[in-house]
Amino acid sequence: DTAVSQTPKYLVTQMGNDKSIKCEQNLGHDTMYWYKQDSKKFLKIMFSYNNKELIINETVPNRFSPKSPDKAHLNLHINSLELGDSAVYFCASSQNRGEKLFFGSGTQLSVL
Amino acid sequence: DQQVKQNSPSLSVQEGRISILNCDYTNSMFDYFLWYKKYPAEGPTFLISISSIKDKNEDGRFTVFLNKSAKHLSLHIVPSQPGDSAVYFCAASAPGTGNQFYFGTGTSLTVIP
Numbered sequence: 001d002t003a004v005s006q007t008p009k010y011l012v013t014q015m016g017n018d019k020s021i022k023c024e025q026n027l028g029h030d031t032m033y034w035y036k037q038d039s040k041k042f043l044k045i046m047f048s049y050n051n052k053e054l055i056i057n058e059t060v061p062n063r064f065s066p067k068s069p070d071k072a073h074l075n076l077h078i079n080s081l082e083l084g085d086s087a088v089y090f091c092a093s094s095q096n097r098g099e100k101l102f103f104g105s106g107t108q109l110s111v112l
Numbered sequence: 113d114q115q116v117k118q119n120s121p122s123l124s125v126q127e128g129r130i131s132i133l134n135c136d137y138t139n140s141m142f143d144y145f146l147w148y149k150k151y152p153a154e155g156p157t158f159l160i161s162i163s164s165i166k167d168k169n170e171d172g173r174f175t176v177f178l179n180k181s182a183k184h185l186s187l188h189i190v191p192s193q194p195g196d197s198a199v200y201f202c203a204a205s206a207p208g209t210g211n212q213f214y215f216g217t218g219t220s221l222t223v224i225p
Binding site (some may be wrong): 041092098100102104106 | 114144146148153154155158159161199200203205207212213215217218222
């Protein structure tokens with residue numbers, strides 16, 4: 001039973017399209033995150049939600065919009081996709097803020 | 113500005129020998145450090161952690177050392193096994209920054225049988 005699951009695993013799309021990545025955790029954690037791993041393998045936080053409330057919003061284009069319908073889910077919607085959005089996106093969760101992270105298996109996004 | 117750095121992109125070690133992975137940080141406020149292991153096409157998995165009140169933490173074959181004055185931590189794997197071949201990330205967090213974790217760029221470890 002996967003603790004943090006995200007779908008899809010691979011996403012290939014054209015520039016200008018809108019796409020969503022879904023994430024669910026069954027660990028009962030209060031905090032969820034989206035991280036982006038770029039081509040230089042740098043893992044950088046994008047957003048963090050604690051009990052459905054946005055607590056971290058790094059400098060991310062507003063084409064990226066996270067949505068947390070409940071504390072077990074954190075989805076990422078991306079509008080008007082650009083070539084530079086190509087990366088691996090990881091969802092993660094932690095019991096509380098500042099505690100160790102549990103990651104999903106990642107979504108490889110390729111924008112053509 | 114990268115606050116956590118892993119300056120060795122790759123490391124090769126013979127099976128049975130010690131693997132030493134290094135990590136440097138610039139923010140003196142970091143007080144909690146983690147090591148993650150990542151296999152291809154999988155998410156990072158937690159390996160071991162250390163808080164700034166300690167200088168060493170051990171878990172089986174894995175030991176993390178923290179040198180606060182040098183702003184340096186290292187992960188020792190003894191003995192190294194082929195299944196340890198993966199990318200290792202260090203991460204650090206500080207209070208007052210939303211407790212977010214800053215990650216290094218990883219070191220790819222290859223353990224040669």
